[in-house]
Each structure stands twice: as structure tokens, then as C-alpha cells.
Amino acid sequence: MQEIMQFVGRHPILSLAWVGLLAAVLFMTFKGLTSKVKVITRGEATRLINKEDAVVVDVRQRDDYRKGHIANSLNVLANDIKNGNFGELEKYKAKPVIVVCGNGISSQESAALLTKAGFEHVTLLKEGVAGWSGDNLPLVRGK
Numbered sequence: 001m002q003e004i005m006q007f008v009g010r011h012p013i014l015s016l017a018w019v020g021l022l023a024a025v026l027f028m029t030f031k032g033l034t035s036k037v038k039v040i041t042r043g044e045a046t047r048l049i050n051k052e053d054a055v056v057v058d059v060r061q062r063d064d065y066r067k068g069h070i071a072n073s074l075n076v077l078a079n080d081i082k083n084g085n086f087g088e089l090e091k092y093k094a095k096p097v098i099v100v101c102g103n104g105i106s107s108q109e110s111a112a113l114l115t116k117a118g119f120e121h122v123t124l125l126k127e128g129v130a131g132w133s134g135d136n137l138p139l140v141r142g143k
Contacts, residue, residue, distance in 0.1 A: 037099075037111040040123045042135055045098050048123070054096035057089060059110045060129070068139035070100060070132060081110045084117070096121040104128040 008015045040048070048054035056073035058065050065075040076089050078101075089097075097119050101107035104127040114122045125132065133139055 036115050036122075037108070038123050039104070039126050040098070041126050042132055042137060045123075045125050045132075046137075048096050048098060052096050054098050055089070055092045056098045056100055056125075057110075057114075058100045058129070059107050060100075060102055064102060066142055068129065068133065068141050070129070071138060071140045073100065078106065078110045081113050086114075086117070093119050096123065098123050098125055100125045100132075101128045103130050 045054070045056075049056065056070045058069050058073045058075050059078040059081065060069075060075070061077070062075060065073075069075065074087075074089055076087055080087065097114060099107045099111040099114065099122060101110075104125060107124055107128065111122050111124050127134070129139070
């Protein structure tokens with residue numbers, strides 16, 4: 001214990017950074033455990049798509065969507081979801097929904113909003129389209 005106190009006394013900035021990092025890790029872990037939205041792998045996503053007829057919702061901008069998206073995915077902008085404009089997605093409330101963005105981070109808010117709006121089974125694709133593409137899984141271009 002005395003060594004720890006000496007270290008903190010000699011390196012206060014490093015010690016504060018370590019405490020801040022620990023707090024951030026604990027917060028993110030707790031947030032993930034309490035979230036109703038589960039993050040799934042690409043393998044789980046393909047199983048949901050093929051076996052349970054899951055709907056893929058791509059929340060990226062239209063230009064990014066046209067450059068490459070998962071086959072049969074719906075392009076519903078994050079702002080539309082935020083404003084409660086679900087469009088044709090509304091009819092899929094009882095089906096599994098996989099929310100996808102470019103990297104798996106920016107889609108979290110959209111997924112949480114869909115859950116609050118009554119969508120029964122909402123998941124997030126880990127690493128988004130970048131991870132999907134990185135595993136050489138097929139992307140559709142255009143549209």
C-alpha cells in the first residue's frame with residue numbers, strides 16, 4: 001500500500017489518468033450489461049438473416065449506403081429514427097432487427113430508440129459494415 005501511495009505522490013497526472021480510464025471502462029461495461037440492445041457478431045447476424053428473416057437497417061447516409069450495403073437492407077437515416085419517422089420499417093416491429101452503421105458505434109442511439117419505439121428484438125452489428133466488408137462478406141453497390 002505504501003508503494004502505491006509513493007507512486008501516486010510522484011506521478012499524480014498518470015494516476016489520475018489511470019483512475020479516469022478505469023472509471024470509463026467500468027461505465028461502458030455497466031452500460032453494456034444493462035442495455036436492452038445486444039451487440040452481435042457477423043456470424044450471428046447471418047444466422048438471424050437466414051434463419052429468422054431478420055431485417056437489416058442501415059443508418060448511414062444515402063451516399064455511403066450506395067457505395068456498399070448488406071443485401072436487402074433498408075436505408076433509414078439515424079435522424080429519421082430520432083424523429084420517429086420509421087417509414088417502411090414500421091411493419092417489422094415483431095421481427096428481429098439488425099441495426100448497422102459504418103463502424104458499429106454510431107448506430108447505438110438508433111437501436112436504443114427503436115427499442116423504445118416498441119421494436120421487439122433489436123440488435124447491433126459489431127464493427128458495422130466495415131467489419132462485414134473486412135470479413136469479405138458480400139456487399140451490394142448502387143440502389
